[in-house]
Amino acid sequence: MSETSPPSTGDRDRDEREDFPRPFSRSGGSTVPESAHTGDQIEPGMPFEISEEMALAYEQGVDLEARSHWAYARKRFVRHRLAMASLVLLVIIITAGMFANKVAPYKFDAIDLVNTQAPPTIHGKETVDIATGQTTTGKPHFFGTDLLGRDYFSRVLYGVRTSARVAFVVASLSTIIGTAIGAIAGYFGGWIDNLLMRITDLILTVPGLAILLVASAFLGNGSPYRVAVILAFLFWTALARIVRGSFLSLREKEFVEAAKASGSGDFRIIVKHMLPNTLGPIIVTATLTVAAAILIEAVLSFLGFGIQPPTPALGKLISDGQGQMIEAWWLVTFPGLVIVAIVLCINFIGDGLRDALDPTQRKVSA
Numbered sequence: 001m002s003e004t005s006p007p008s009t010g011d012r013d014r015d016e017r018e019d020f021p022r023p024f025s026r027s028g029g030s031t032v033p034e035s036a037h038t039g040d041q042i043e044p045g046m047p048f049e050i051s052e053e054m055a056l057a058y059e060q061g062v063d064l065e066a067r068s069h070w071a072y073a074r075k076r077f078v079r080h081r082l083a084m085a086s087l088v089l090l091v092i093i094i095t096a097g098m099f100a101n102k103v104a105p106y107k108f109d110a111i112d113l114v115n116t117q118a119p120p121t122i123h124g125k126e127t128v129d130i131a132t133g134q135t136t137t138g139k140p141h142f143f144g145t146d147l148l149g150r151d152y153f154s155r156v157l158y159g160v161r162t163s164a165r166v167a168f169v170v171a172s173l174s175t176i177i178g179t180a181i182g183a184i185a186g187y188f189g190g191w192i193d194n195l196l197m198r199i200t201d202l203i204l205t206v207p208g209l210a211i212l213l214v215a216s217a218f219l220g221n222g223s224p225y226r227v228a229v230i231l232a233f234l235f236w237t238a239l240a241r242i243v244r245g246s247f248l249s250l251r252e253k254e255f256v257e258a259a260k261a262s263g264s265g266d267f268r269i270i271v272k273h274m275l276p277n278t279l280g281p282i283i284v285t286a287t288l289t290v291a292a293a294i295l296i297e298a299v300l301s302f303l304g305f306g307i308q309p310p311t312p313a314l315g316k317l318i319s320d321g322q323g324q325m326i327e328a329w330w331l332v333t334f335p336g337l338v339i340v341a342i343v344l345c346i347n348f349i350g351d352g353l354r355d356a357l358d359p360t361q362r363k364v365s366a
Contacts, residue, residue: 084352108155112148117144117327144330144334162311174236175289179282182246235293242282294314294339298313301313301315
């Protein structure tokens with residue numbers, strides 16, 4: 001009987017490498033032990049579950065790059081063509097409004113009685129100086145002029161700035177209030193949850209437009225920020241119910257129980273552990289709140305209960321031009337088109353964010 005020589009050290013090392021899979025980076029959707037991420041040796045019998053894609057990548061010798069949930073969300077949002085186009089258009093409109101004093105060709109209250117109710121034009125009007133005989137060409141009126149000769153393009157830009165400020169204040173305040181109330185109600189539950197939700201239901205049952213009209217008439221006083229505060233105190237209810245529902249589900253999770261067992265306080269658990277897992281619905285709701293605030297502010301200004309002159313507002317511009325809709329159609333058309341464009345852009349961006357922040361979404365077709 002021939003004796004078999006013992007395997008060499010090199011053969012044993014090669015066999016061990018074949019028996020144990022090499023460590024690789026974690027990708028989304030896989031379950032990989034911590035030792036695979038830290039580079040430690042994997043113990044025999046340790047569960048090592050990988051997805052089909054990761055197994056294929058391992059067979060081909062491809063190293064997978066680790067990505068967070070936000071990295072995947074950003075990638076999905078960039079692929080959403082309609083949301084990206086809407087974001088670019090919205091940034092252009094809001095930027096032009098915020099820098100209206102630099103972009104607008106005229107001041108919003110500059111009166112030119114020579115060019116009253118002038119139609120839209122891209123060419124400036126030529127005027128002749130009687131004393132010198134020189135001909136000068138003025139700046140064009142892209143959106144025409146009103147009864148006092150005020151440039152409507154400039155007034156629309158200033159109106160966008162006013163509406164944007166109101167909308168962002170409303171979105172910020174309502175998001176803070178709704179998130180705080182929803183988080184407290186969902187985390188603590190019991191009588192605290194019942195009390196806060198009954199208050200929320202009470203605000204939801206009252207006629208919102210009637211309350212806004214009365215509050216704007218007595219408290220608004222035509223100030224954009226007062227109108228924004230009034231709107232914010234009625235816009236937080238939907239977000240509060242969304243956050244409460246998310247917290248009711250999250251407080252039963254293992255990581256929350258582990259945080260409690262480690263001695264973390266309630267405030268730290270809410271802010272550090274639970275709130276980051278609710279940011280997706282909060283961001284989407286806050287985005288859509290901006291569009292709703294712009295529409296409601298325009299309605300209040302149109303009815304005369306919102307922002308008052310001399311501060312220009314898109315709704316007030318439409319209200320001022322409704323009496324000349326036939327002979328001066330541009331006084332209503334252009335402010336209305338700007339409102340429609342802003343609201344549509346925000347809604348498309350909200351749809352893109354909703355699809356991007358949904359972890360079940362893998363492909364974006366829009």
